[in-house]
Amino acid sequence: MSLSETGNVSGRVQAKREISSTVAGRPTPGAPGGRKLSTNPADTRDVVAEVALGDVETFVSACRAAREAQSAWARVPAPVRSQVIKRAGRVVEANKEALARLLTREVGKPYAESLGEVQEIVDTCDFFTSEGRRLYGQTVPSEMPDKQLFTFRVPVGVAAIITAGNFPVAVPSWYLVPALVCGNAVVFKPADYAPALGDALASLLRAGGLPDGVLNVVHAGGEQTFSGLEAALEAGLVDKVGFTGSTAVGREIGALCGRHLQSPCLELGGKNPLVVTERARVDLAVEGALFSGFGTAGQRCTSLGTAIVHESVHDEFLEKLTCAVEVAPIGDPTEDVLYGPMLDRKFARSFEGFLEDLIEPHHSVSGSTATGRITPENPREGFVGEAERGLFYHPTIVSGLRQEDPLYSTETFGPLVGVMRYGSFDEAVDLANGHGYGLSAAIYTEDPAEAFRFRERVSAGMVSVNNSTSGAEAHLPFGGNARSGNGSRQSGVWVLDQFTRWQSVNWDYAGKLQKAQMDVSDLPADGDFRLRC
Numbered sequence: 002m003s004l005s006e007t008g009n010v011s012g013r014v015q016a017k018r019e020i021s022s023t024v025a026g027r028p029t030p031g032a033p034g035g036r037k038l039s040t041n042p043a044d045t046r047d048v049v050a051e052v053a054l055g056d057v058e059t060f061v062s063a064c065r066a067a068r069e070a071q072s073a074w075a076r077v078p079a080p081v082r083s084q085v086i087k088r089a090g091r092v093v094e095a096n097k098e099a100l101a102r103l104l105t106r107e108v109g110k111p112y113a114e115s116l117g118e119v120q121e122i123v124d125t126c127d128f129f130t131s132e133g134r135r136l137y138g139q140t141v142p143s144e145m146p147d148k149q150l151f152t153f154r155v156p157v158g159v160a161a162i163i164t165a166g167n168f169p170v171a172v173p174s175w176y177l178v179p180a181l182v183c184g185n186a187v188v189f190k191p192a193d194y195a196p197a198l199g200d201a202l203a204s205l206l207r208a209g210g211l212p213d214g215v216l217n218v219v220h221a222g223g224e225q226t227f228s229g230l231e232a233a234l235e236a237g238l239v240d241k242v243g244f245t246g247s248t249a250v251g252r253e254i255g256a257l258c259g260r261h262l263q264s265p266c267l268e269l270g271g272k273n274p275l276v277v278t279e280r281a282r283v284d285l286a287v288e289g290a291l292f293s294g295f296g297t298a299g300q301r302c303t304s305l306g307t308a309i310v311h312e313s314v315h316d317e318f319l320e321k322l323t324c325a326v327e328v329a330p331i332g333d334p335t336e337d338v339l340y341g342p343m344l345d346r347k348f349a350r351s352f353e354g355f356l357e358d359l360i361e362p363h364h365s366v367s368g369s370t371a372t373g374r375i376t377p378e379n380p381r382e383g384f385v386g387e388a389e390r391g392l393f394y395h396p397t398i399v400s401g402l403r404q405e406d407p408l409y410s411t412e413t414f415g416p417l418v419g420v421m422r423y424g425s426f427d428e429a430v431d432l433a434n435g436h437g438y439g440l441s442a443a444i445y446t447e448d449p450a451e452a453f454r455f456r457e458r459v460s461a462g463m464v465s466v467n468n469s470t471s472g473a474e475a476h477l478p479f480g481g482n483a484r485s486g487n488g489s490r491q492s493g494v495w496v497l498d499q500f501t502r503w504q505s506v507n508w509d510y511a512g513k514l515q516k517a518q519m520d521v522s523d524l525p526a527d528g529d530f531r532l533r534c
C-alpha cells in the first residue's frame with residue numbers, strides 16, 4: 002500500500018483529502034457531526050483535508066464493531082498477530098517520506114522532525130513484533146503439594162484511544178501497536194486538527210493485514226467524543242481508555258472512567274524544568290534549553306517550561322540563550338528551521354491569551370524584544386518564508402520569574418521559556434517540583450553525585466542528565482505523575498500492563514480438595530520453630 006502523494010514538499014496548492022470515520026473496515030456515510038476543514042498552519046490557504054465528523058452514534062457503533070471483531074483477533078496466536086504488526090511497520094517504513102510530508106503539511110512540524118516522528122512508529126512496530134513472541138506469563142510455586150500455579154496475560158478487550166495532535170502519528174502508535182499485539186480491538190479518535198494524519202496512520206497499519214473491525218477510526222469533536230465514550234462505557238463496550246491530551250480534559254476522562262470502575266491510561270500536560278548547576282557546561286545547557294524550549298514551537302508535552310539556573314552562571318546562561326534564540330531560524334517547516342508554525346489556530350489563540358495575561362506583567366522579557374505573532378508589522382529578522390500566511394510566533398524568554406507568578410505553574414504550549422535564579426541545591430529541587438506537573442525534568446551538571454541526588458528527589462516521571470527535557474525512545478517507559486498523568490506508562494514492556502490483564506490459574510492434581518493457608522501446625526515438627534518465626 003502506498004500513501005497517496007500529497008505533492009511537493011515546498012508546493013503550496015496540493016490535493017485535498019476527503020475523510021470520514023472508518024467502522025468495521027468501511028467509511029461511514031454522511032457527516033452527522035458536521036464538516037470541518039483541516040488547514041496547513043504554515044499557509045492557512047492550503048486545505049489539507051475536509052472531514053465528515055461523526056457523532057455519539059458513530060463512536061458507539063465503532064465500539065460495537067470493535068467488540069464483534071475482538072474475540073476472533075484474540076484467538077489469533079500472538080506471534081501471528083505480531084507478524085501483522087511487522088508488516089504494518091514495513092508499510093509505514095515504505096511510506097516514511099510521504100507520511101512525513103503530510104505531517105509537515107498538516108501540523109507544521111519541521112520536515113526533519115517529521116521524519117523522526119515517523120521513524121518512531123517503525124521502531125515501535127519493530128519492538129512489539131518481538132514482544133508478540135514473548136507476552137510472558139509466570140510459573141509461581143504453590144504452598145500446597147501437587148499443585149501448579151501460573152499467570153497469563155489476557156487482552157483487555159476493546160480499547161478507546163483518544164490522542165492529541167502535536168505527535169499525531171507517533172503517540173497514537175504507542176497505544177495502537179501494543180494494544181493490537183496484545184489481542185485487543187481499537188477505536189482510535191485522532192486529534193481534530195490532525196485528521197488526515199490519523200486517517201493515514203490507521204490505513205498504513207491496517208495494510209499490514211488487520212481484519213476489519215479490529216482498528217476503527219472515529220473523527221469527532223471533543224464533546225461528541227466525550228458523550229460517545231460515556232454511552233459506550235455505559236453499554237459495556239469499552240474496557241480500556243487511553244488518553245493523551247490536556248490536563249483539563251484528562252481530568253474529565255479520568256472521572257468518567259472512575260465512575261465505570263476503569264483505570265485509564267492518562268498522558269497529560271507538562272511544565273518541565275531544566276536545572277543548570279554551578280558545575281554545568283553552560284554551552285551544553287544552552288543548546289538543550291534552545292531545543293527543548295523552542296523546538297516544535299514549544300508544543301511538546303515535554304517542552305522546557307522553566308530553566309532554573311544557579312546564581313553563579315545565571316547571567317551567562319541567560320545571555321547565551323538570548324543570543325541563540327535571536328539567530329535561530331524560524332519559519333517554513335519544509336526548510337531547515339528550529340521551529341515552524343503553531344499546530345493549529347486553537348494553540349495560536351491560547352498562546353496569545355497567555356502572552357496577554359501571564360507574560361505582559363513581566364517586565365524582564367528577554368530575547369528579541371518582540372513577542373506575539375510574526376507579521377510584516379511585527380517582523381523577525383531572518384524569518385524563513387512568508388510570515389503572514391501562517392501561524393508563526395516570536396520566541397520569548399521571561400527572566401526574573403518567581404514561584405508565585407502564575408506563569409511558573411502554567412503550561413503555555415508555545416515558544417516561551419521562563420528563567421529563574423537559585424542559590425542552594427534544595428531550592429533548585431523545590432523549584433523543579435513545585436509547579437504541580439511531573440512529566441520530564443533535566444539537570445545539567447558535571448558532578449555525578451549532584452545528578453544522582455537530583456534524580457532521587459525530583460518528582461518527574463522522566464529525568465535527563467546533560468540532555469534536554471524532550472525526547473523519547475520506543476523501548477523506554479514514557480509518562481508522568483501528578484498533573485501530567487495518573488502514573489501509567491507507555492512504550493517498552495511497561496505498556497503491556499495497560500493492554501493486558503493478569504489471569505492467574507491454579508491447577509491441582511492431588512486428587513483431593515486442598516485449601517490454601519494451611520495451619521502452621523502441619524509444618525514438620527520443630528519445637529522452637531513457631532517462636533523463632
Ligand SMILES: NC(=O)c1ccc[n+]([C@@H]2O[C@H](COP(=O)([O-])OP(=O)(O)OC[C@H]3O[C@@H](n4cnc5c(N)ncnc54)[C@H](O)[C@@H]3O)[C@@H](O)[C@H]2O)c1
Pocket residue numbers: 163164165166167168172190191192193221222223224226227245246247248250251253254268269270271301302303412414440480481485486
Ligand atoms: N503526556 C503526553 O504524553 C502528551 C503528549 C502529547 C500532548 N500532550 C498534551 O496534550 C495537550 C495538547 O493537546 P490538545 O490541545 O489537542 O489536547 P486536548 O485535551 O484538547 O485534546 C486531546 C484529544 O481529546 C479530544 N477531546 C477534547 N475534548 C474532549 C472531551 N471533553 N472528551 C473527550 N475527548 C476530548 C480532542 O479532540 C483530542 O483528540 C498539551 O497539554 C500537551 O502537553 C501530552
